[in-house]
Every structure is written in structure tokens, then in C-alpha cells.
Amino acid sequence: MTQVAVSASHGQRGGAHPGRVGNILFGGSAWIFAILVLVLLAGVTVSLVIAAAPAFREFGFSFIWTEAWNPVKDRFGALPTLYGTVITGFIAMIIGVPVSLGIAIFLTELCPNYLKRPISTAVELLAAVPSIIYGMWGLFVLAPLMQKYIEPAIIGTLGNIPLVGVFFQGPPYGIGLFTAGIILSAMVLPYMVSIMRDVFETVPPQFRESAYGLGATTWEVVRSVVLPYSRVGVIGAFMLALGRALGETMAVTFVVGNSYHISTSLLAPGSTIASSLANEFAEADGLQLSSLMALGFLLFVLTFSVIGIARLMLMRLQKRYG
């Protein structure tokens, strides 16, 4: 296209290239800013590695699996926060996956047309609510509910089952890993729904209609046509949401309890990487600051691998089905 443009303007003004300076300036800055996106990722990686280096030098790689967080004695390890991060993300997925699947099925298969737009908008607004609002709501509304009703009920029933029971014992704190996981599930729900809805819509209508034509029920169409066709995209949507859940900060910080002790009970207070960063960063210096940066680096590696895999899956789907 450049060829066409240059020769065309060439003919017009006879010899001069009126667009040339503009082309170089404009195209050049577009290129530089596009490269900047790559530089950003590289910059994030390098800066985190540099900042985390003192902690890794002091504690070695055992930093990752050491259960310690003691600013007074300057002993730090990532295990408690890493555990909290993974567990809250896991709880969020356990709750969020079936619910988001249900909403996506409703929106694509069951919903009457005149309700599609308002309900989709409502789901997208749920995604737009700032995470700090989820945090406040969790602290002032959900946590008291959990403490008074839900957690005693769980402790009374699931807590008595042998083996599984250890995950649901102890006093009902209200705040803790379980509550944080619930808040997270609500937060990542809209992301999963909107991607899944897009993915479901890539299924050609002929496939759906032929199945309906054979007498299949809605559930059979979803189970045997829609889901198999869009499997890669659906898993991509889950992984993307998991990436979000792992790195979510404000919603978790309010309700996770900020304890650095690993307890077998899911109802006990804990902390995630993001929540300890938000809590301790402003007052930290020296080895504690570097240890926090090391936590940040671990979070970076964790989330970017999950997000990267998710994006690769979604890209594969896009390539296959245009």
C-alpha cells in the first residue's frame, strides 16, 4: 500500500514526496509505541527480578517453600502466601465455574431475545464494579453473614465428615480464605461469562439447529454440540479468570484475615501474595521489601503463565474457526 501511496503522490506534485515526512514520522512513532508494549513486559520482568534478588540471595530458592513471615527476626518465606493465593483461586473456580457456565448457557440458549441485551449489560456492569467495592461489601455484608450463619452450618455438617472434615473445622471467623474465595468467584464470574458467551457463539447455527431438529433438548445440544465444539475456548475462559483471581488484590485484602500461619481449615484466616503486598509494602524496607518484591515476582510468574496458556488456547480457537 505504501508503494501505491508514494507513487500516486509522486505523480501529483511532480518529484516531491509530500507525504514522506509525515509517513516516516507517523509510521515511526506507531512502530516505537508498538514496541513499547514489548518493552513494558520486559521491563516488568527485569525490574521484579532485580528487586527480588536480595531476598533470593539471602534465603535461596528455599524462599519459595519456607513457611515463615517474621519482620522482627527478618525471616521470610513465600509458602503461607503462595498457599493462600492458590487456595483462594481454587475456591473461586469451584464456585465460579458452574455458575458462569449456567449464566452463559442461559444467555446463549434459553434467554428470550428481548432480555439478552439487558442481562448481558448487567453482567458486564458486575465486571465494572471496582474491586475495592467488592472488598468493602465482603467485609461489611458477607463476612458477618458467613460468621453467623454459613460457617457454623458448614462446620456442623461438613466438619464432621471424616477426612474431609479437617478442611472445615475451627471457629467461624467470618473472614478467611473461604470468604475471600467466595468474593473472588463473584468478581471473576462476569469475565468467564462474557468470554464463554463469545465462544459459544462461534458454534455455527447449523450445528445447533440440526441437533434441535433431531429432537435434542437444550441440555443435550449444549452437552453434545456446543461444549465439545468450544471446549478449548471454555477452558481458556476458565484459565483467564483464574489468572485474574490469583492476582486480585483489594477484594481479598479486606476479607482474607492477613494471617501468615497455614491452617488445614479453609475457614481459617490466611493471606495471599497480593494482600500481603497491599498490607505491608508502605512500611517495609530492606530485606522485608525485597521479600515482598520476591513475592511479587512469584505472583508475576504464576499469573502470567496461567494467562499465557489461556491466551494461547483462545488464540488456537480463533485461528481454527476464524
Place this chain on the structure above:
Amino acid sequence: MVTLAKTPRVASTNAVVRRRVRANRIISGLSIAATGAGLFLLAWILGYLLFKGFTTLSLQLFTMDTPPPGSNGGLANAIIGSLLITGVGILLATPIGILAGTFLIEYGRGTKLAEVIRFVNDMLVSAPSIIIGLFVYQIAVAPVHHFSAWAGAIALAIIALPIIVRTTQDMLQLVPDALREAAFALGAPKWRVIVVVSYRAAFQGMLTGVLLAVARISGETAPLLFTALSNPSWTTSMSSPMATLPVVIYKFAGAPYQDWQNLAWAGALLITFSVLILNVVARSFAPRTRN
């Protein structure tokens, strides 16, 4: 499709059909319940915000600064801080994001480089904002040894950037090549074709992207904790720490003082409804490509 799904009911004498219909009803019921739960959650959160925040909503909120515990005050310094930092952030991110998105479609379409940049950009869209905060702390706070509104604006710009790149790229992709070719045939240089033809055709969609980016960054809290921090008094100096609504909400909501908590709820109400209105407005500009 609802009617289609119900057709097997006609032959419900058959036990197999009855079982299939029952399975279908259970799943349909669960999907409807899930949707209801999602809508209920939205209504619950917004309703509770209105209920808690509305009583503290007054003119004083906009005229007085954040108070020490136990005395009267408002959120004026936090509101101006949020406007300033978000504004500067979006001003930084918009030209960079639009040009980067332009490169992906108008210059690099189909090249390996554009594909890699697109992939990295998509990853940055979903990157946790707290990581961006740590990065900006390293480059803009640690070297000068003090927190500043500039650092906050840079952090928000980095969060907004990939969103703008993404929407610009998506919208430019929708511009038909015939339009570009027509402009080229008239002898326009490439940069003019892009500015006059492509941008004009994609304008609404790109505006949507920028507005959604504003909505996203104006509620961001975590990266500001490491960059702009907070400031109990009014300031418009970008090189000093600055209060923002989300950070003040975070600080006040977790405090044991009733008047601080009330202010936090009022601030939460302000920020949430601004963000939601911005979202609805942005979406009304969006070209309806789907369906």
C-alpha cells in the same frame, strides 16, 4: 429455542424421553437460578452502596478535605486527586495506545512482530494491576525516594494502555480495505489515509475503548498504594503524594472510626456510580457488531 426444547413433551409417554426432558428442566432451572444469582448480587451490592452511602452524600463531601478521625470533613482532596491522576494517566495512554494499535493493523498486519505484540498486549490486559504497581514503584518511586502523583498516573497509564491498544486494533480491523484503497487512489499519503479515513471510520469504537479504559483505571486501588500513596491535605502538585478516592476508601473503610467509615461509603457510592455510568455511556457509543 425455548419452544423447540419443549417439543419432546408431546411424546412423554416414553420413559427415556421423560428422563431426557427432566434432565433438561433441571439444567435449565439451574441456569436460570445462576443468572438470577448474578443479577441479585449486582442489585445487592448497588442497593447496599446506595443505602450506606446516600446518607453521607452532601455538598460538604466536595468542599472539605479528608478529616482526622472524629472531626468533620469531606473528600475534596481525594476527588481532585482521582480526577488529576486518572486524567493524566489517560492522556499519557491514549496517544500511545492508539498509535500502537494502528501499527498492529495498518503497518504490521500479518507480520510475526505484530502477532507477538498482540499476544503480549492481550496478556497485559489481564495482568494483575498490583504487579504494574510494583514495576512503577521500581522505576518512578524508588529512584527519587518519594511517592508522587506522577508515579500514580504512570501506573494507571500502563493499565489503560493495553485496553486502548486492544480496542483500537479491533476497531481498525473492521474498517473495510476498500475505503483505504479509495483514499490511496486519490493520492493521499499513508499517514493521511490512516488519520482521515481509518480513524474517522473507527472513531466511535476507539472512543468506547478510551472511555472503558477511564472507567477501569478510575477504580484502581492497588497500584496507587505503591505510587501515589495518599495525602491528608489538598494538593494539585503532581510531584507530591496525592490522595485518590479508592485509596482513601481503602484506608477509611478499614479504620475503626464511624465517621471515616461513613465517608468511605460515600466515596464508594461516588466512584461506583461514576464508573457504571461511564461504562453505560461508553457502550452506547460502541458500534453494534455482534449478531
